[in-house]
Amino acid sequence: xxxxxxxxxxxxxxxxxxxxxxxxxxxxxxxxxxxxxxxxxxxxxxxxxxxxxxxxxxxxxxxxxxxxxxxxxxxxxxxxxxxxxxxxxxxxxxxxxxxxxxxxxxxxxxxxxxxxxxxxxxxxxxxxxxxxxxxxxxxxxxxxxxxxxxxxxxxxxxxxxxxxxxxxxxxxxxxxxxxxxxxxxxxxxxxxxxxxxxxxxxxxxxxxxxxxxxxxxxxxxxxxxxxxxxxxxxxxxxxxxxxxxxxxxxxxxxxxxxxxxxxxxxxxxxxxxxxxxxxxxxxxxxxxxxxxxxxxxxxxxxxxxxxxxxxxxxxxxxxxxxxxxxxxxxxxxxxxxxxxxxxxxxxxxxxxxxxxxxxxxxxxxxxxxxxxxxxxxxxxxxxxxxxxxxxxxxxxxxxxxxxxxxxxxxxxxxxxxxxxxxxxxxxxxxxxxxxxxxxxxxxxxxxxxxxxxxxxxxxxxxxxxxxxxxxxxxxxxxxxxxxxxxxxxxxxxxxxxxxxxxxxxxxxxxxxxxxxxxxxxxxxxxxxxxxxxxxxxxxxxxxxxxxxxxxxxxxxxxxxxxxxxxxxxxxxxxxxxxxxxxxxxxxxxxxxxxxxxxxxxxxxxxxxxxxxxxxxxxxxxxxxxxxxxxxxxxxxxxxxxxxxxxxxxxxxxxxxxxxxxxxxxxxxxxxxxxxxxxxxxxxxxxxxxxxxxxxxxxxxxxxxxxxxxxxxxxxxxxxxxxxxxxxxxxxxxxxxxxxx
Numbered sequence: 122x123x124x125x126x127x128x129x130x131x132x133x134x135x136x137x138x139x140x141x142x143x144x145x146x147x148x149x150x151x152x153x154x155x156x157x158x159x160x161x162x163x164x165x166x167x168x169x170x171x172x173x174x175x176x177x178x179x180x181x182x183x184x185x186x187x188x189x190x191x192x193x194x195x196x197x198x199x200x201x202x203x204x205x206x207x208x209x210x211x212x213x214x215x216x217x218x219x220x221x222x223x224x225x226x227x228x229x230x231x232x233x234x235x236x237x238x239x240x241x242x243x244x245x246x247x248x249x250x251x252x253x254x255x256x257x258x259x260x261x262x263x264x265x266x267x268x269x270x271x272x273x274x275x276x277x278x279x280x281x282x283x284x285x286x287x288x289x290x291x292x293x294x295x296x297x298x299x300x301x302x303x304x305x306x307x308x309x310x311x312x313x314x315x316x317x318x319x320x321x322x323x324x325x326x327x328x329x330x331x332x333x334x335x336x337x338x339x340x341x342x343x344x345x346x347x348x349x350x351x352x353x354x355x356x357x358x359x360x361x362x363x364x365x366x367x368x369x370x371x372x373x374x375x376x377x378x379x380x381x382x383x384x385x386x387x388x389x390x391x392x393x394x395x396x397x398x399x400x401x402x403x404x405x406x407x408x409x410x411x412x413x414x415x416x417x418x419x420x421x422x423x424x425x426x427x428x429x430x431x432x433x434x435x436x437x438x439x440x441x442x443x444x445x446x447x448x449x450x451x452x453x454x455x456x457x458x459x460x461x462x463x464x465x466x467x468x469x470x471x472x473x474x475x476x477x478x479x480x481x482x483x484x485x486x487x488x489x490x491x492x493x494x495x496x497x498x499x500x501x502x503x504x505x506x507x508x509x510x511x512x513x514x515x516x517x518x519x520x521x522x523x524x525x526x527x528x529x530x531x532x533x534x535x536x537x538x539x540x541x542x543x544x545x546x547x548x549x550x551x552x553x554x555x556x557x558x559x560x561x562x563x564x565x566x567x568x569x570x571x572x573x574x575x576x577x578x579x580x581x582x583x584x585x586x587x588x589x590x591x592x593x594x595x596x597x598x599x600x601x602x603x604x605x606x607x608x609x610x611x612x613x614x615x616x617x618x619x620x621x622x623x624x625x626x627x628x629x630x631x632x633x634x635x636x637x638x639x640x641x642x643x644x645x646x647x648x649x650x651x652x653x654x655x656x657x658x659x660x661x662x663x664x665x666x667x668x669x670x671x672x673x674x675x676x677x678x679x680x681x682x683x684x685x686x687x688x689x690x691x692x693x694x695x696x697x698x699x700x701x702x703x704x705x706x707x708x709x710x711x712x713x714x715x716x717x718x719x720x721x722x723x724x725x726x727x728x729x730x731x732x733x734x735x736x737x738x739x740x741x742x743x744x745x746x747x748x749x750x751x752x753x754x755x756x757x758x759x760x761x762x763x764x765x766x767x768x769x770x771x772x773x774x775x776x777x778x779x780x781x782x783x784x785x786x787x788x789x790x791x792x793x794x795x796x797x798x799x800x801x802x803x804x805x806x807x808x809x810x811x812x813x814x815x816x817x818x819x820x821x822x823x824x825x826x827x828x829x830x831x832x833x834x835x836x837x838x839x840x841x842x843x844x845x846x847x848x849x850x851x852x853x854x855x856x857x858x859x860x861x
């Protein structure tokens with residue numbers, strides 16, 4: 122590392138330890154950089170038209186570029202190019218005091234971390250100098266390669282494209298007085314539903330416009346030109362306006378280029394200094410206009426158009442990421458850093474503005490850095506259905522969902538395929554569908570709490586984001602389509618595992634799964650998603666619940682409303698099914714993980730334990746029980762309702778998550794439930810949910826009966842027959858293959 126030269130203010134500030142290159146003072150620093158433009162005690166600049174503000178915005182942008190490139194170069198890894206082309210836009214937001222900034226793009230992480238370093242947020246994790254940041258970038262217990270809620274000041278995770286808008290929408294819905302900008306790249310803008318999700322939200326919540334998409338239109342995606350790179354400015358404007366945006370503010374760097382760069386996308390760092398300041402001024406003024414427009418009720422987006430990689434080591438997709446050979450001793454990295462170097466006093470000026478913007482470090486002021494106050498819930502109006510009666514599980518839960526919505530006016534229920542189709546019209550009756558067209562026949566009202574965009578990504582996205590930001594919600598879906606929304610639930614539950622605060626559990630319920638949808642064919646039979654969240658049980662904070670009847674689903678929902686920092690998917694049917702448990706016993710089953718539904722009183726041929734997840738699947742299970750008992754076997758039927766509780770502590774990363782839960786079924790209790798000569802593991806979906814039972818059972822003989830694939834059938838029985846989930850198969854497994 123080169124020695125720190127003594128420039129206009131002597132040695133560099135202590136936090137600059139680790140910066141390799143400093144520059145001479147910028148032109149007119151004594152005039153435009155004599156004091157921070159955000160005055161002490163203020164949270165933003167006073168005037169976006171002020172040249173001093175533009176000058177210091179440009180300085181902040183270059184500081185962000187420098188740190189982004191240096192921390193990536195320190196590891197020969199990471200993604201500097203995309204953020205580099207957003208630097209003026211990010212800096213303008215900070216200067217304007219809008220620091221609740223979200224990103225769609227996980228690859229912008231080093232830039233966001235640089236911002237959190239400059240505003241001192243990272244000091245909460247012991248990162249006080251640039252040397253510290255370099256050492257801990259892309260390291261465990263450090264600065265993850267993609268954004269994470271574990272990092273102080275970062276509002277939301279970023280990684281999978283197509284998710285950033287959901288967090289901005291949730292923030293704007295919960296905090297009407299703040300702006301929630303989110304950056305997205307033109308490479309990822311083609312992800313499904315981004316603009317349509319915002320359009321639907323705007324139709325449903327026309328008065329909530331305080332979110333601001335900030336498109337980083339740089340012409341490239343990860344490894345090639347972006348698919349919208351050939352659009353003209355007019356075409357891009359029309360594209361956004363076609364999705365309901367009334368105000369589209371574009372600042373195109375090409376209009377300031379005085380170096381005759383070729384092509385529609387130019388690198389503003391090669392402009393003359395005067396033109397660089399003019400470009401920063403235009404971004405600052407345009408962002409101010411866009412922010413005020415969004416805060417004042419107009420659906421608005423801001424677009425900055427300049428070359429990807431502007432101001433770093435190279436441009437275009439070649440700037441997207443560094444490889445192991447792109448280290449700090451390589452000439453192209455050295456040259457890039459020297460071009461962006463600042464003087465020591467300039468670094469202090471940038472830090473002062475960052476620390477003051479928005480009222481203090483993001484780690485102290487971001488809306489997600491404190492627990493959101495929510496309405497208390499009184500006892501839910503549960504019904505103890507009589508054992509032996511037939512009741513619809515989804516309908517029983519719907520009563521409780523409606524009750525929560527009545528007690529918590531911020532509660533949002535999301536559904537793409539319709540609550541009525543899932544046996545939950547009672548939710549619509551109680552809470553109403555949010556729709557601009559008032560129509561009592563369809564339970565529609567502009568103030569409803571049921572949000573129904575017709576895609577699962579938007580449903581899962583808003584519900585999960587609201588939970589992450591501290592508010593109650595639930596996503597209701599047909600199991601077959603839920604796979605389209607589950608990735609953001611995975612992202613959010615992982616983020617919840619890392620949070621430094623409590624937040625209500627992210628809840629969802631999937632109805633009308635494989636066993637009920639035979640007539641619709643395999644398109645409506647997608648229980649493989651259960652393998653997805655069964656695998657997540659080992660994360661430590663994901664709890665799939667499989668209530669066996671209408672009492673158990675009430676117990677499952679009730680339990681979920683009391684949990685924090687968990688992901689809780691519930692699987693249940695919309696058909697009338699037998700009630701096996703009292704409400705009290707159902708609560709025990711959910712809390713403990715499993716419970717006995719039936720135990721034979723006699724039989725001399727051995728004990729067969731049938732462990733099952735689901736509700737409709739118990740129909741062939743009990744039929745098999747009758748046949749086995751008639752043949753002389755003792756049978757114990759166990760409903761596995763909360764399989765996460767059935768793992769052994771060492772199987773699950775429970776002690777690595779926020780709000781750790783170390784409740785696991787003891788060996789004695791497990792053996793009392795599952796000991797037998799034969800274990801039959803039965804699932805209406807795939808077998809992964811029964812893994813903890815299969816791992817721990819002492820039965821020497823075990824068989825599984827589970828989903829194989831979908832088909833068009835006339836009845837649930839026929840689809841179960843097609844998959845071999847039948848009483849005949851269970852009986853044969855015991856009598857022909859086991860005790861033959």
